Amino acid sequence: MAESGKNGTPMLDELEKGPWPSFVTEIKKTAEKSKMSASLLGLLERSYEEKIGHWKHGGIVGVMGYGGGVIGRYSDLQEEFPDIAHFHTLRVNMPSGWFYTSDALRTICDIWERHGSGLTNMHGSTGDIILLGTTTDELEPTFAELTQAGFDLGGSGSDMRTPSCCVGPARCEWACFDTLHLTNDLTQHFQDELHRPAFPYKFKIKCAGCPNDCVASIARADMSIIGTWRDEIQVDQAEVAAAATNGIDIQKDICNNCPTKCIEWDGDKLEIDDENCVKCMHCINAMPKALRPGKDRGATILLGAKAPIVEGALLSSVLVPFIKVEPPYDEIKDLIERIWDVWGEHGKNRERVGEFMQRVGLGNFLEAIEVEPVPEMIAHPRENPYVFYEEYFEEE
Amino acid sequence: MAESGKNGTPMLDELEKGPWPSFVTEIKKTAEKSKMSASLLGLLERSYEEKIGHWKHGGIVGVMGYGGGVIGRYSDLQEEFPDIAHFHTLRVNMPSGWFYTSDALRTICDIWERHGSGLTNMHGSTGDIILLGTTTDELEPTFAELTQAGFDLGGSGSDMRTPSCCVGPARCEWACFDTLHLTNDLTQHFQDELHRPAFPYKFKIKCAGCPNDCVASIARADMSIIGTWRDEIQVDQAEVAAAATNGIDIQKDICNNCPTKCIEWDGDKLEIDDENCVKCMHCINAMPKALRPGKDRGATILLGAKAPIVEGALLSSVLVPFIKVEPPYDEIKDLIERIWDVWGEHGKNRERVGEFMQRVGLGNFLEAIEVEPVPEMIAHPRENPYVFYEEYFEEE
């Protein structure tokens, strides 16, 4: 009764109902051509009946010469579902900004139809194209065809994970640097670190063009590169006035929501005290036609975000308050390498850089990576008196 | 050269200059009658020259039957300053609110002139009258005279420390409960716990009549009892109008400073949304003639403040959001005893109740002292997913 065909999938069928597109429908449709997908349907129905997953840890599987890019997976019901006894995932590095042409998508589909389950995630949480489920033997052939088509694998394990970015300058008026170009450039520059795990743990990079952070970089990337500016917000007073007559209560909606209360509105002129603006984006978000970020643009680099395992979740914190972001990005690349050197040498196994930074102390960490401490890095100075003064005088 | 007389105290003399009253002048004047004070002057001058104190740990000294109330102190320059070889401090429990009559003060002075250095602190940081410096032999006689005069010792060591309170209803229109009466009542009720150290560590109680917290209870007391109210702020609109014409910009000074922005001012009427008032006191502080706390008064009880030694400083946190504070205060006394029982049994040596509460977990602590958890006790629910679920189902 391995195939769903046999006695149906009454529980999963329930999930074909309703307005939201159904993953069950996707699996079923794919099952018409793929035995793997058909078996997955059966296995999944079983999980729904039993309220438990049926997958085991994956051993080390992958493509020749790479340590990352494949997640091994084996079923614990191999006899009943032989077609998905192996069900490995390939992580394929997406193009920056997740832009495609129909041809590019079809190419991937054709390759995956020949070599795998025909199921995908568009996209994985880190941003990769996830080719969901194939056997060990199919890994190399799939890889060969992908590379011929111009695609390569993404990261997994203790390596640099696939960097990702927001749509940025391609379709956003607020992009303060070229998120797509930087992301692509870093990905290409660090191919070795991406494919061959050699770090204490994973290292993720996400680039957001402005503080709206549309790739959630501050929560989900070890290094968060977030666009910002250091001059005045560009104001079109006429458009402000227009907005005021188009359902925006400038005092209530804008001024009162400004975190530093640095905007004033006297009824016909908007005054921004840019010295106190913390570039939160709210006023700009609320009046896209009237306000725009300044012209002297760059990024803030933050470090250390991660999920809770095992010391608790972290948000990235400021490492470089402002940096110009221009090709060839040498300053950023050097910084990344200095961080990797220090963390690589002194980090414990499975210790993310954010945890490492806290364990050794931000001050010591900065010394090691040769970055000057500045107050922008902290929310406030220490509250406890336990300073590790490093040397003391002795009597002659 | 023990006496300051010999070759003077050039450094300390510098501290007799200037507009602020001088402690050096105090010691000198007292030295005219007291050898101890004269010696202290010499010893102190030495400390100023050498930039180091000249006191050693005090052993266990005290009065018969008490464990607390005396701080033993010995000089490390006993030969040079024999008169202050012993220089113990007596902590005398002050009257609630630090109110005195001239006679009462003179009585203390006379006793201290007979038996000690003649130097005092009015008052110590915990609130006691500090009789600064005498010998071991003089402890009992001093104590005898003090008690005859109606005074008793305060706390020291691992006991209940001398409770203190703000001036409260005696001279403040904002007192939401009788701080002096409660403080005196608790002090009398817990005499044994005050004089005979039997706790893991010190336990301090401070009572403030309102959230202005004029005794810094939230920062300096293991138990902070802070007055508050739960009905509407009493508003005298006429006085509000008057204030508005007397240099108070109600929108800027009052409304904008309200933490929950629950006050509105339309130019002639002050509207307070008391549901959202967090009783911070600001508006009342700024317009004492116009506004007063509500009439349904009581207190918030908070637990756990302490200085940093050794896990870091703590502020008290909410244990009872609102409680009526009326004699005989049984509810409060029971609560205190339940806390002492649990902490006394499970607390580690030198572990303050605030540290204990955190070590065992506030949830478990509440269970042990039989208090229901309520959201008022927290700033926000947990951010980490590490819940210790206590039981789980097993297959039949």
Next chain:
Amino acid sequence: MATERLTDIGPPNYEQFLPPVIKDNYGKWAYHEIVKPGVMVHVGESGDKLFTVRAASPRLLGIERIRDFAALADKYCDGHLRFTSRNNVEFLLTDDSKIDPLIKDLEAIGHPVGGIGNSISNIVHTQGWVHCHSAATDASGVVKAVMDDLCGYFTGMEIPGKLRIALACCLNMCGAVHCSDIAILGIHRRPPQILHDNLNKICEIPNVVASCPTAAIRPATVDGSTSVELDEELCMFCGNCFTVCPSMPMADPLNDGVSIWVGGKVSNARTEPKFSKLAIPFLPNNPPRWPEVVDAVRNIVEVWVKHARKYERMGEFIDRIGWPRFFKMTGIEFEKEHIDDFKYAGLSYKRSAQLRQ
């Protein structure tokens, strides 16, 4: 087609996939406007217009459906489309007369259009029972059930601001639920089993012992063979031991389930990014449609929709009204589990007398 083996070529350069209107206006966009639910236009300094139609996606897509998208892109967008950071699909048009036909075709194949502006967008989620060994619940199924219920907020109902929902099927939080307005988190509630017979063959005992943050795991000899023993009192079900050692499975149908979190955000708009906080410690796994989870999420959403101010994210809303009122308004019971008892517990206590009475 035998050719030399290529490696380290990296991803295809995005530039080759950009439509001409983007190439022309790259970095020179002037502003954008929301045309209607799921449709926005970006206007370049040049005056050029780029229309975006955003359609829902289950994220788990078969190749047939991807080919459907490709066909629609050919038909309406000269073959240009993209996916979003929340896994929706976006069609990129220059001719606004094609918008409505496109939407019709998308709805015909079951992909509602929406998610732009103040709306509830797609749920960032993870593998669940479809592919992960670590899952305490399914991902796709819960997401489908919840979004079926909230679909109206995706396709256009007016709400105060953006509301971001995420789901992760275990504490590893691949869905990064730790900073979402509403988060659905799969949880184990039973300490790991210990498969003594093969543990020392499959796992490095020192690593296993080291993996436990609460030191609940100790080396031990169990009938002859070296293994580990567990102090169940100390276990908080993080699953880290299982991650490093397959012989300590956590999954357990009787005790696994779902917890609900609220008030996180990522953007820097108005307020700084916030972590999600625990709202509901436990709801049962009830496939196929997890009704308890669906109701719990809707309840929280409706309280927010009803009472939040314009622009106010969930966490900003709760900060304004205070947690006590949040629990009152939602009818969620406040329990011991809500009180932090991990590393920074003390900082989550209410350390002031500022209370609504």
Next chain:
Amino acid sequence: MATERLTDIGPPNYEQFLPPVIKDNYGKWAYHEIVKPGVMVHVGESGDKLFTVRAASPRLLGIERIRDFAALADKYCDGHLRFTSRNNVEFLLTDDSKIDPLIKDLEAIGHPVGGIGNSISNIVHTQGWVHCHSAATDASGVVKAVMDDLCGYFTGMEIPGKLRIALACCLNMCGAVHCSDIAILGIHRRPPQILHDNLNKICEIPNVVASCPTAAIRPATVDGSTSVELDEELCMFCGNCFTVCPSMPMADPLNDGVSIWVGGKVSNARTEPKFSKLAIPFLPNNPPRWPEVVDAVRNIVEVWVKHARKYERMGEFIDRIGWPRFFKMTGIEFEKEHIDDFKYAGLSYKRSAQLRQ
């Protein structure tokens, strides 16, 4: 006068010390007004008036001076006076014609009147070299020098709000400096010496080892006798070992000194209570008048006086302008020491992109 030995009688009941006007209006005060610097009047619902004259005190008082106060109380207040929680002395009058003569007499004996309302009141402080074995600096001397310099702010200059200064002579913080607008904290910066010869006689080695929060202390045998050894790298100078063991003295003239802290508060007014934060990691002990400390405090006070808004406490002021600007305005150099590296360090990092650029 041999009588039976009294114990456990507790403090004298405060009621016997209250002046009649207080007894009459106890709990029935209507409002108060500040008459002039150091003088306020409390008006009862009855219309009765209680005038308070607050005078400075060094806290360390000899019996002669206390007798002077008693005499003044007799002369002007029917013998009634009190002390404040910041150790000032308050004279309680009902006849306002006596206010000015009282003030004259007080100033004649060197006790300026002030400290009420928006002013800098007395410095809460501790024992220092006068009586404590643990001191890293003197208390009374530093306080005298600083208040001589700031006396004008006590006697009446207009300032934005209350400014509370505290001093503690070691990390035990008896002055509770951890929540003050400006705090002066004596610090040791050299690890404790170890007096091997008598350590095991005077101290319980397990207690000593346990006392160290950073586990810098280990048991050891030093030429024959059991003692402890120290990993100086791990010492952060908390002094807890010395508190439990006299054979590990910390005091050291070459390295002891003072650190300056800012931005703490206790009241719940406007903002919740706040801890003080490190402003200046180290200033030398420079008796008798600690000029470096005096200048540092004045500098911070003046920046606050000049730039803070009405009612704004130091910490509220800094929260508004941001720490980077605080360091710029005061000219204090930001150093590694300012960055927390203790238990909650991570939470003090700037975890957002909200920055003034």
